[in-house]
Amino acid sequence: xxxxxxxxxxxxREGEDAVINCSSSKALYSVHWYRQKHxxxxxxxxxxxxxxxxxxxxxxxxxxxxxxxxxxxxxxxxQLSYSGTYFCGTDPISSGSARQxxxxxxxxxxxxx
Amino acid sequence: DTGVxxxxxxxxxxxxxxxxxxxxxxxxxxxxYWYRQxxxxxxxxxxxxxxxxxxxxxxxxxxxxxxxxxxxxxxxxEIQRTEQGDxxxxxxxxxxxxxxxxxxxxxxxxxxxxxx
Numbered sequence: 259x260x261x262x263x264x265x266x267x268x269x270x271r272e273g274e275d276a277v278i279n280c281s282s283s284k285a286l287y288s289v290h291w292y293r294q295k296h297x298x299x300x301x302x303x304x305x306x307x308x309x310x311x312x313x314x315x316x317x318x319x320x321x322x323x324x325x326x327x328x329x330x331x332x333x334x335x336x337q338l339s340y341s342g343t344y345f346c347g348t349d350p351i352s353s354g355s356a357r358q359x360x361x362x363x364x365x366x367x368x369x370x371x
Numbered sequence: 372d373t374g375v376x377x378x379x380x381x382x383x384x385x386x387x388x389x390x391x392x393x394x395x396x397x398x399x400x401x402x403x404y405w406y407r408q409x410x411x412x413x414x415x416x417x418x419x420x421x422x423x424x425x426x427x428x429x430x431x432x433x434x435x436x437x438x439x440x441x442x443x444x445x446x447x448x449e450i451q452r453t454e455q456g457d458x459x460x461x462x463x464x465x466x467x468x469x470x471x472x473x474x475x476x477x478x479x480x481x482x483x484x485x486x487x
Binding site: 358 | 402411413416419426429462473477479481
């Protein structure tokens with residue numbers, strides 16, 4: 259089942275902060291975050307694993323609440339280059355090795371000057 | 372360029388024709404994935420290879436779709452008897468799966484298929 263992302267869209271000014279949420283109905287092993295600009299491939303941002311490990315972009319932070327199966331991506335002091343669509347991909351515990359990610363429908367982020 | 376590459380980037384075909392796409396993963400990556408993406412949606416998993424073995428395939432995937440990775444390097448995705456509903460962006464991704472790796476997937480630029 260597809261994870262639910264919120265909000266669907268957000269507009270902010272350069273320098274403002276944003277939070278994007280991802281919620282799953284399944285017990286998760288990991289959550290993967292990607293950013294996709296129009297007409298381009300998704301770009302890896304962050305991976306968060308059950309148990310607290312994470313790896314990713316040094317200017318972006320994220321959290322993973324294992325009890326609630328929720329993850330949040332925190333974009334602070336946003337830059338124009340942060341504009342794009344953000345996707346979370348979830349990896350259920352039954353899989354546990356990112357073999358089959360299920361992606362949400364995305365959050366469209368627009369950063370204005 | 373050491374990223375994932377896909378060919379062709381665009382393909383226009385008539386309904387009923389067969390099409391084949393190619394993906395060249397990052398050279399040391401042992402996993403390769405195919406996804407399909409339609410407008411306004413996230414990528415949808417199609418199938419996955421570990422080296423040359425196809426280990427998982429979406430239950431929703433029609434038997435008109437077939438994929439191969441004959442030598443554990445590049446992969447091909449073939450769609451037979453294309454339908455208008457097959458129009459989408461087909462994305463390939465690769466990852467390195469080793470003990471202690473995170474398996475982050477790196478995507479290629481995609482092949483945009485239009486079925487007339």
